[in-house]
Amino acid sequence: AQSVSQHNHHVILSEAASLELGCNYSYGGTVNLFWYVQYPGQHLQLLLKYFSGDPLVKGIKGFEAEFIKSKFSFNLRKPSVQWSDTAEYFCAVSNDYKLSFGAGTTVTVRA
Amino acid sequence: DVKVTQSSRYLVKRTGEKVFLECVQDMDHENMFWYRQDPGLGLRLIYFSYDVKMKEKGDIPEGYSVSREKKERFSLILESASTNQTSMYLCASSSYGDTQYFGPGTRLTVL
Numbered sequence: 001a002q003s004v005s006q007h008n009h010h011v012i013l014s015e016a017a018s019l020e021l022g023c024n025y026s027y028g029g030t031v032n033l034f035w036y037v038q039y040p041g042q043h044l045q046l047l048l049k050y051f052s053g054d055p056l057v058k059g060i061k062g063f064e065a066e067f068i069k070s071k072f073s074f075n076l077r078k079p080s081v082q083w084s085d086t087a088e089y090f091c092a093v094s095n096d097y098k099l100s101f102g103a104g105t106t107v108t109v110r111a
Numbered sequence: 112d113v114k115v116t117q118s119s120r121y122l123v124k125r126t127g128e129k130v131f132l133e134c135v136q137d138m139d140h141e142n143m144f145w146y147r148q149d150p151g152l153g154l155r156l157i158y159f160s161y162d163v164k165m166k167e168k169g170d171i172p173e174g175y176s177v178s179r180e181k182k183e184r185f186s187l188i189l190e191s192a193s194t195n196q197t198s199m200y201l202c203a204s205s206s207y208g209d210t211q212y213f214g215p216g217t218r219l220t221v222l
Contacts, residue, residue: 004153006153009151032208034210042215043214043215043216044201044213044216045213046210049210090153092154094208097142097159097161097205097207098144098159099144099154099156099211100156101153101154104151
């Protein structure tokens with residue numbers, strides 16, 4: 001079974017700061033990789049995904065993530081965060097149609 | 112837009128009651144999933160279904176059962192609710208190997 005590890009439980013930063021959230025997984029085969037976001041009071045929604053091709057993928061709201069196969073990592077980045085980026089972020093990995101999720105990282109952006 | 116709806120946003124039940132959580136998707140997806148979301152644990156898969164009347168156990172199926180009589184509807188059943196089943200329950204659907212789309216969740220409290 002695959003496992004997904006997110007490095008930070010809670011991140012607090014100021015507006016305009018850069019954000020990087022770490023994600024590592026344990027499965028050695030071909031995987032699909034996702035970042036989901038859950039804004040306060042809203043349902044879980046897809047931020048970006050990687051299936052194949054360019055390992056640097058761009059998602060909604062200025063987020064991007066880089067797949068590094070040799071490090072089993074899929075880290076999420078945003079160069080300059082806004083207050084509206086306050087949310088919980090989940091990394092997820094699948095190798096068929098099942099997803100394994102990390103524990104989540106709560107990001108609080110202070111105005 | 113994909114729409115996944117869940118029958119209730121909030122539910123309060125008593126220990127020992129039988130509980131039904133309903134999920135409906137409108138995108139003709141083959142796969143449907145039930146997760147529970149708990150702080151610090153991320154999302155954990157309870158059951159999933161890859162076709163009508165087909166189901167497979169996820170990572171934490173104990174105390175739960177499911178039913179999928181129609182393609183668009185997937186029900187989660189708690190045969191005898193217990194306090195440790197107090198949680199947020201999320202339903203999702205997908206086409207094979209593709210992105211999962213989530214419903215708004217049902218926050219269940221078992222007293």
